[in-house]
Amino acid sequence: MFSGKTEELIRRLRRAKIAKLNVEIFKPKTEIRYHESDVVSHDFTSMPSTPIDNSSSILLFGSNTEVVGIDEAQFFDDGLPEVCVILANKGIRVIVAGLDMDFQGKPFGPMPALMAIAEDVTKVHAICAQCGAPATYSYRTVANDETFYLGEKESYEPRCRACFVRKE
Ligand SMILES: [Zn+2]
Numbered sequence: 709m710f711s712g713k714t715e716e717l718i719r720r721l722r723r724a725k726i727a728k729l730n731v732e733i734f735k736p737k738t739e740i741r742y743h744e745s746d747v748v749s750h751d752f753t754s755m756p757s758t759p760i761d762n763s764s765s766i767l768l769f770g771s772n773t774e775v776v777g778i779d780e781a782q783f784f785d786d787g788l789p790e791v792c793v794i795l796a797n798k799g800i801r802v803i804v805a806g807l808d809m810d811f812q813g814k815p816f817g818p819m820p821a822l823m824a825i826a827e828d829v830t831k832v833h834a835i836c837a838q839c840g841a842p843a844t845y846s847y848r849t850v851a852n853d854e855t856f857y858l859g860e861k862e863s864y865e866p867r868c869r870a871c872f873v874r875k876e
Contacts, residue, residue, distance in 0.1 A: 710866050711834035711843070714779055717805035718755050721777045724801070729774040733757035734766050736783040763788040763818075766795070773800060781806030782816035789821040811848040811864065813872060834866030838874075845872035 724731050737759040757777075760766065763784045766776065776795055781788060781804045792802045808823065808831070810816045823829050833842040843866035850863050 711832045713805040713807070713832055716830070716832055717777055717779055717803060720803050721755060721775065724775040729801075730770065730772050731775045731777060732769050732773045733777040733779065734760050734769075735779040737761050738783050763791045766791050775801045775803065778802070778804045779806075781822060782808075782810070782819050784818055786818050786821070788818040789825055792822065793825060807846065809845060811846050813845055836868040836871050837865035838867060838871040841868040841870075843868050843871075845869065847872055847875075 721731050721733060733755055735757050755777075757779065758769070764787055766778070778784070778788070778792075783806075792804065795802050804822055804826070806819050806822070807816050808819050831844070833844060835841075836843040837847075845867045846864045847867040848864055
């Protein structure tokens with residue numbers, strides 16, 4: 709969460725638009741914390757996007773699409789990697805942003821499969837809220853065991869491995 713994933717996605721998609729490429733952006737319908745249809749980062753940079761229920765809907769859009777951006781990919785179904793392969797095989801550039809691990813430190817939804825098939829993977833790190841080291845984990849600061857719990861910002865904090873394992 710706070711690592712700048714969405715900012716990085718938006719930065720890359722903006723560059724594609726500057727290059728006059730046709731860009732389509734998708735996000736899961738469940739992800740409506742800030743705005744129903746825009747992709748919005750924690751610092752409120754935004755781009756218009758299409759909220760969808762199922763990854764297969766991505767294949768129904770624009771035959772002239774040249775770049776597809778997907779945000780919050782961890783909340784998509786397991787069909788998303790295959791959808792990305794179909795798009796990429798058509799010559800479409802696919803840029804996916806998502807959380808690689810859930811609040812228990814486990815691989816999150818379709819993310820491990822997406823990372824395996826991607827040409828390039830960039831891990832962006834937040835700063836550990838406890839000690840200031842680079843953070844790769846999302847520590848849930850409220851008691852709730854649901855993986856898909858979508859709380860407000862203050863329900864999570866970024867943590868490094870040592871502070872995540874300490875669990876206090
Ligand atoms: Zn730490």
